[in-house]
Amino acid sequence: xxxxxxxxxxxxxxxxxxxxxxxxxxxxxxxxxxxxxxxxxxxxxxxxxxxxxxxxxxxxxxxxxxxxxxxxxxxxxxxxxxxxxxxxxxxxxxxxxxxxxxxxxxxxxxxxxxxxxxxxxxxxxxxxxxxxxxxxxxxxxxxxxxxxxxxxxxxxxxxxxxxxxxxxxxxxxxxxxxxxxxxxxxxxxxxxxxxxxxxxxxxxxxxxxxxxxxxxxxxxxxxxxxxxxxxxxxxxxxxxxxxxxxxxxxxxxxxxxxxxxxxxxxxxxxxxxxxxxxxxxxxxxxxxxxxxxxxxxxxxxxxxxxxxxxxxxxxxxxxxxxxxxxxxxxxxxxxxxxxxxxxxxxxxxxxxxxxxxxxxxxxxxxxxxxxxxxxxxxxxxxxxxxxxxxxxxxxxxxxxxxxxxxxxxxxxxxxxxxxxxxxxxxxxxxxxxxxxxxxxxxxxxxxxxxxxxxxxxxxxxxxxxxxxxxxxxxxxxxxxxxxxxxxxxxxxxxxxxxxxxxxxxxxxxxxxxxxxxxxxxxxxxxxxxxxxxxxxxxxxxxxxxxxxxxxxxxxxxxxxxxxxxxxxxxxxxxxxxxxxxxxxxxxxxxxxxxxxxxxxxxxxxxxxxxxxxxxxxxxxxxxxxxxxxx
Numbered sequence: 199x200x201x202x203x204x205x206x207x208x209x210x211x212x213x214x215x216x217x218x219x220x221x222x223x224x225x226x227x228x229x230x231x232x233x234x235x236x237x238x239x240x241x242x243x244x245x246x247x248x249x250x251x252x253x254x255x256x257x258x259x260x261x262x263x264x265x266x267x268x269x270x271x272x273x274x275x276x277x278x279x280x281x282x283x284x285x286x287x288x289x290x291x292x293x294x295x296x297x298x299x300x301x302x303x304x305x306x307x308x309x310x311x312x313x314x315x316x317x318x319x320x321x322x323x324x325x326x327x328x329x330x331x332x333x334x335x336x337x338x339x340x341x342x343x344x345x346x347x348x349x350x351x352x353x354x355x356x357x358x359x360x361x362x363x364x365x366x367x368x369x370x371x372x373x374x375x376x377x378x379x380x381x382x383x384x385x386x387x388x389x390x391x392x393x394x395x396x397x398x399x400x401x402x403x404x405x406x407x408x409x410x411x412x413x414x415x416x417x418x419x420x421x422x423x424x425x426x427x428x429x430x431x432x433x434x435x436x437x438x439x440x441x442x443x444x445x446x447x448x449x450x451x452x453x454x455x456x457x458x459x460x461x462x463x464x465x466x467x468x469x470x471x472x473x474x475x476x477x478x479x480x481x482x483x484x485x486x487x488x489x490x491x492x493x494x495x496x497x498x499x500x501x502x503x504x505x506x507x508x509x510x511x512x513x514x515x516x517x518x519x520x521x522x523x524x525x526x527x528x529x530x531x532x533x534x535x536x537x538x539x540x541x542x543x544x545x546x547x548x549x550x551x552x553x554x555x556x557x558x559x560x561x562x563x564x565x566x567x568x569x570x571x572x573x574x575x576x577x578x579x580x581x582x583x584x585x586x587x588x589x590x591x592x593x594x595x596x597x598x599x600x601x602x603x604x605x606x607x608x609x610x611x612x613x614x615x616x617x618x619x620x621x622x623x624x625x626x627x628x629x630x631x632x633x634x635x636x637x638x639x640x641x642x643x644x645x646x647x648x649x650x651x652x653x654x655x656x657x658x659x660x661x662x663x664x665x666x667x668x669x670x671x672x673x674x675x676x677x678x679x680x681x682x683x684x685x686x687x688x689x690x691x692x693x694x695x696x697x698x699x700x701x702x703x704x705x706x707x708x709x710x711x712x713x714x715x716x717x718x719x720x721x722x723x724x725x726x727x728x729x730x731x732x733x734x735x736x737x738x739x740x741x742x743x744x745x746x747x748x749x750x751x752x753x754x755x756x757x758x759x760x761x762x763x764x765x766x767x768x769x770x771x772x773x774x775x776x777x778x779x780x781x782x783x784x785x786x787x788x789x790x791x792x793x794x795x796x797x798x799x800x801x802x803x804x805x806x807x808x809x810x811x812x813x814x815x816x817x818x819x820x821x822x823x824x825x826x827x828x
Contacts, residue, residue, distance in 0.1 A: 253299055257306060260321070263330035265303050270338050272296055273350060293350070300352045307331050307357070311364045314411055315372065315403050326414040332357045333416070362424075369428040372399055373436065389440055389449045393456055396436060400429045401464045408473050422473040426465075430479045433461075441487050450494050451553060457482045458555030492554050499550055499563045503543065507570045510538050515577055524591050530681050531591045535574075536599035540606050543567075547613045561615045568621045571603075575625050582636045590679070593633050597684035600630050634691045641673040641692060642699075652703035663727055667734055670696065674738045686739040693735040697745045698824045700727070701752065705785040705827050712791050714759060720789070721757035724749055748775065748821055755786055761797055765804045772808045777823040780805060785827045 256265035276292055310328040313320040339354035373396050386394070407425045415421040437453065445453060465476045481488070514535050517524075524531040543564060550560035578596055581589045604626050607619050614622070642649075648666045656662055670692075677688060704724070711717045728749030735742070751771045758764045764787075772778045780802045787798045 257302065260306075260310070260324040260327060262303065262307055262310065262324065262327040263334060264327070266307075266331035266334045269296065269300055269303060270334065272299075273338075277347075277350060297350070297352055300355070303331070304355070304357070304360070308360060308364050311361060312368050314365075314414075315368065315406055317406070317410075322410060322414055325411070329361075329415050329419075332361050365425070366428055369403075369425070369432050372403060373429070373432045387446075387449055387452075389445065390452050393437070393440070393453065396433060397456065397460060397464065400433055401467075404429060404464070404474070405467075405469055408469050412473070422470075423475055423478070426474045426479060430482070434482045437483055438487060441483070441491070445491070445494075447494070447498050450491050454488075454491055454495055454553045454555075457488065459552050492559060495553060496550065496559065496562050499546055500566055503546060503563055504566050504570060506542055507539055507567075508573075510535055511570075511573060511577060518581060518586070518588060518592050521586065521588055523588055524595050526679075529678065530598070530685075531595040531679050533592070533595035533599055535596075536602035540602060543613060544606075544610065557612055561613065561618075564614050564618050567614070567618050568625075571622045571625045575629050578629050579632065582632065590637065593636055594680035594684070597630065597633050597688065598681035600626050600633070601681065601684055601687075630687075634688060637677060637688060638692055638695065641677070642695070644673055645669055645696070649699050649703060652700055654708050660723075660726075663723075663730065667730055671734060671738070682739075686741065689735060689738050690740040690742045693731070693740040693742045693745055694821070694824070696735075697731065697749065698821065700731075700749070701822075702825045702827070704752070704789075705782065705825065707785060707788050709789065710791050711756065711789050717756050717759075717790060721753045724753035724756065728753070744819060745821075752786065756789065761793075761800065764793075765801050768801050769804050769808045772805045775819070775821055776809055777820045778805065778809075779822065781827050782822050782825065 251259070251261070251264070253265055253268045256262070256268060273296060276289060276296060307328045310320055310324055314325050335355045335357040339356070342349055342353045404422075404426060408422055411425070412422055437457070440453065461482055462476070465471070465474055465479070483491075514533065524533060526532065547557075547560045547563055550563055551557040554560055578593075581592050581596075604623065607614065607623055607626070611619060645666065648662075648669060651662055652666075674689060674692070677692070678685060680688060709720075711720050728746045731749075732743065732746040748771075751767065751774070755764060755767050755771070758767055768783055772783075783802050783805055784798055787793050787801060
């Protein structure tokens with residue numbers, strides 16, 4: 199059994215025992231019972247003589263609060279006598295003995311505190327008694343502070359400060375001799391081994407504080423938060439010292455993860471979360487030390503992202519230059535460019551948000567995405583300019599990639615800064631429009647001879663329009679090869695452009711509708727054509743149902759005879775489609791040769807008033823701006 203020396207005598211220091219309080223004490227811990235030990239059954243039991251334990255016996259039994267109380271009582275008696283009758287020198291021997299005993303008790307209390315985190319070295323009863331002794335000594339200091347008489351040399355004892363400084367030293371010593379690292383630490387740097395060891399020590403000790411030490415302290419001392427503060431401060435100091443020497447990229451990431459991920463996870467353990475005020479602790483490192491580490495890490499991530507995307511684009515470019523055919527899935531050409539880049543960005547930003555503890559900072563990784571997307575756009579335009587045999591396949595595959603990029607930019611905005619998101623969406627819009635133009639130009643070239651016949655007198659003949667529909671259906675078959683969603687939008691774009699071409703040819707004014715009969719026939723023709731276009735494009739995947747409504751409303755204008763009715767219909771058309779201009783209305787009304795110039799002016803005035811109404815701002819859909827009229 200280890201022994202403790204206290205000014206002239208040696209005391210046994212009892213090991214930790216977890217039995218109920220008092221089980222490890224000698225018989226008569228508060229007092230000793232004395233009998234002669236000789237009595238037989240049936241005899242009247244003799245009275246027990248209670249003998250109080252001496253100061254030394256209380257120390258030996260680790261009854262430190264009782265020992266403290268014993269000294270306080272001696273102190274009160276002795277200094278009461280000194281102040282009443284005698285001088286300090288008259289009681290010098292007794293004062294010196296009391297001072298020595300006080301010093302011995304202080305040493306044992308501090309030793310007990312220093313062993314409080316060493317399982318098996320001190321019992322919870324001894325620690326509880328030591329803490330109580332500290333409180334008693336503090337109370338006695340307060341009493342002396344209110345007295346107007348000579349103080350004992352040991353007053354104020356300041357045991358609360360000694361308690362705090364002892365625990366601070368204890369924590370620093372334990373963090374300087376951290377837990378034994380696991381066997382797999384061989385691949386770790388010295389920094390990683392040291393920090394991991396300190397982290398394990400911190401976690402184990404805080405769990406011990408909450409599980410064992412807390413029960414030995416009164417509630418008002420808030421010992422869990424006190425210890426948490428000491429470990430936080432010590433750990434923070436050690437990490438600051440590490441950052442002073444500069445860190446490689448791996449150690450930089452490692453340290454950031456400890457500050458922002460591993461350490462918070464320790465404090466959020468189920469056993470600790472309700473005992474420790476995490477917010478009051480704050481960050482392990484201050485902003486001025488974290489920022490250089492964050493900048494170093496984010497800069498490296500930016501470089502990795504740029505390199506990765508560049509490699510993907512270069513590989514895709516090589517495939518195109520070599521004339522390779524893209525693979526197909528369900529009849530659609532497939533490129534993994536968008537998928538690979540999106541997965542990498544998502545994983546990188548999500549991981550960075552954990553490493554730096556801030557999603558907005560992590561978004562900076564994608565700051566170069568604007569330039570990288572411009573490179574993708576340039577490659578996309580090169581494909582269209584050079585028109586290689588495999589160019590159409592690559593453009594159709596790119597349409598799917600554009601949709602995938604747009605989807606993540608719209609729905610995962612937390613991965614990007616607002617500036618990057620807007621810029622990239624603009625680039626994607628340009629790429630989609632150029633791809634549509636590239637793929638639809640050959641279609642319009644085939645259909646152009648039949649477009650020319652629209653808006654002529656032959657236009658009123660049904661077989662003429664039926665030929666146009668057959669040609670459109672054939673061309674739509676050749677457009678297949680992009681993903682379902684991309685093809686749907688491509689077909690919708692062709693639907694819009696064919697409808698705009700139809701209206702443009704109609705408004706050229708090559709036909710004259712002189713009477714009601716011709717105007718009603720024109721109404722029927724336009725309405726039937728609208729229905730036929732709607733059915734054909736709908737069957738091929740277009741969702742642009744609103745285009746049918748435009749042709750129907752134009753047909754109604756051709757049919758109506760009364761000026762007020764025409765005015766109302768044109769006003770309705772202008773309300774639905776505010777890009778309708780006076781030029782469009784004038785060209786439409788000129789088809790009805792029975793309307794005078796003044797009639798047309800009246801109708802246009804109504805349109806002008808309609809367009810001036812408040813709330814006619816951004817257009818949900820534009821159509822007439824795509825129809826050029828002279």
